[in-house]
Amino acid sequence: MRIAEASVRTGISARLLRYYEDQGLLDPARNSSGYRDYSVDDLVAARRVRQLLNVGLSTATIGTVLPCLTERLGQLTPVCAELIDELRHEQDRIISAIDALTESRDAIGQVIAAGTPAA
DSSP: OOHHHHHHHHTOOHHHHHHHHHTTSOOOEEOTTSOEEOOHHHHHHHHHHHHHHHTTOOHHHHHHHGGGEEEETTEEEEOSHHHHHHHHHHHHHHHHHHHHHHHHHHHHHHHHHHHSOOO
């Protein structure tokens, strides 16, 4: 199927599908006219990329972990043992980012509270 239909079926814009391809995350076939020809497997991969981006992984990280993931019972499951360590590293990075954001939120709250007139 062409990129417009792939976009509709995945809910991912054509621009992002092209970007995923540029990043090496998708590799749709090309027809004789040179147009992308997305398969059902390409749509599954595109949705998987979107899901991994939504949880905070970078496209570089996704490029390394994507070949080691499969879907079982509706859940992404690693099939390569070394993937677990990489995902733990990413999880630690995300936890650190959450901690930093929490500190920032609390600091802003303190500034707001200090500048709010007493009732």
